[in-house]
Amino acid sequence: MTAQVYGTAREALGDIADGAIVMIGGFGPAGQPVELVEALLEQGAADLVVVSNNAGNGEDALARLIQLGRVRKIVCSFPRQVDSWHFDAAYRAGSIELELVPQGNLAERIRAGGAGIGAFFTPTGYGTPLAEGKETRVLDGVPMVLETAIRADVALVKAYRADGAGNLVYRRTARNFGPVMATAATRTVVQVSEVLPVGAIDPETVVTPGIYVDSVVRLDSTTTLAGARPAAGRATS
Amino acid sequence: MTTTSAAQRLDKAAMAARVAADIAPGSYVNLGIGLPTLVADHLPVGSGITLHTENGLLGMGPSPAPGREDPELINAGKIPVTELPGASYFHQADSFAMMRGGHIDVCVLGAFQVSARGDLANWSTGSPDAVPAVGGAMDLAVGARRTVVMMTLLAKDGTPKLVADCTLPLTGMGCVSRVYTDLAVIDVGPGGARVVETYGVTHAALEDLLGLELGLTDTGED
Known part of the structure; x- marks a missing residue:
């Protein structure tokens, strides 16, 4: 099994249906699959449920999707930022549903989704407004809250390098949500700065095994330093 | 540690130094956004303290030199940082x-309110x-082996931030063990609030200011 390597972000994205659940990686600028979200903007899917740590910055593609009313619901830990004006306006107008999730719960719910775990008990959020109405249990003396898994139809992820088998290596703190989101979607689409031949990534250093990856596209991402981008077509790591 | 007092209210740098003085060599430490980030400047060189940032880095170093910022190397406040020798990267679930x-x-976290029982808002x-x-x-509030708060004791409008019961939405219940402020260091928990040190204010004046009965912390704690 190999990952399909595409020439453009739009081709790699493929068709996304209206109403799809879409995971978008990234924490701030690091790890944002900017060009894949731009392709989603162009593709036209609406009524989306987006799972992402943040809710768009400035006029970026996620912010524009929200502005255009194409995101029905967002599952998010930190939507409010200095430049999240499109989300803020939609939220205040009541035109977007927000499921606010503590960041660690968000990551673990996605991890559970990818691992076939239906739900788990966690101490995070116990006794707070974000646990209201949820099942609780005291385990080993610690009060815990039941949190359910999250899965998606499509995950959009940014990594640093892929090989033809879809194995991924990330770069610095851009790794963040990529490895868990890649496991939790029916289809995982990845943009990278470099695609290497099968066998060119040391198996001991693979972060996301290729089994989780469906589509790959090589792009010069705007959020990866030009100096950190390998020359296109470089053959070894 | 015995109960001591200083003549002066602490400024932010002195508060940060006071927090840093309680962090044992070799500790793994997470510094929250805001005031707590100042603590990093006061950790002694060679203490073997490793900083964790929850967006996925252990071994976080100081800000890069101007022009050396990397948008893919940031802290939880989305500010450019550096990696130190021995650093490691990991994903969000890890x-x-x-x-x-x-x-x-x-x-070390900032706070709007902390209750005498150690609830955090x-x-x-x-x-x-x-x-x-x-x-x-x-996640941070309930996760670390020891969660402490660094904050001014009063809000900008003069309202105490150490309270009998938090009125703001909670972040975690009973999770804070010590509060470092400009006017005092105070232990909180099931036994209520107990003063460790004061700065430019007497114990009685502190009780008046907060409207709380304050005990004295046991010596030798921590």
Whole structure:
């Protein structure tokens, strides 16, 4: 099994249906699959449920999707930022549903989704407004809250390098949500700065095994330093 | 540690130094956004203290030189940082497992309110028209082996931030063990609030200011 390597972000994205659940990686600028979200903007899917740590910055593609009313619901830990004006306006107008999730719960719910775990008990959020109405249990003396898994139809992820088998290596703190989101979607689409031949990534250093990856596209991402981008077509790591 | 007092209210740098003085050599530490980030400047060189940032890095170093910023090397406040020798990167589920699993020794957080029992409110002002955001606050509050707060004792409007009961939405229940402020260091928990040190204020004046009965902390704690 190999990952399909595409020439453009739009081709790699493929068709996304209206109403799809879409995971978008990234924490701030690091790890944002900017060009894949731009392709989603162009593709036209609406009524989306987006799972992402943040809710768009400035006029970026996620912010524009929200502005255009194409995101029905967002599952998010930190939507409010200095430049999240499109989300803020939609939220205040009541035109977007927000499921606010503590960041660690968000990551673990996605991890559970990818691992076939239906739900788990966690101490995070116990006794707070974000646990209201949820099942609780005291385990080993610690009060815990039941949190359910999250899965998606499509995950959009940014990594640093892929090989033809879809194995991924990330770069610095851009790794963040990529490895868990890649496991939790029916289809995982990845943009990278470099695609290497099968066998060119040391198996001991693979972060996301290729089994989780469906589509790959090589792009010069705007959020990866030009100096950190390998020359296109470089053959070894 | 015995109860001591200083003549002067502490400024932010002195507060940060006071927090740093309680962090044992070799600790793994997470510093929250805001005031707690100042603590990094006061950790002694060679102390072997390792900084964790929840967006996925252990061994975080100081800000890069101008022009050396990397948008893919940032801290939880989305500010460019550096990596130190021995650093490691990991994904979000691992990062919060590290926290929630009790592998991080100390977490220093800012706060809007802390209760005498150690409840923490630091994510929401409770304003009905505010756009909410929580980030990692709730995970950090309950995860570290020891969660402490660094804050001014009074809000800008003069309202005490150490209270009998938090009135703002909670971040975590009974999770804070010590509060470092400009006017005093105070232990909190099931036994209530107990003064460790005061700065430019007497114990009685502190009780008047807070409207709380304050005990004295046991010596030798920590």
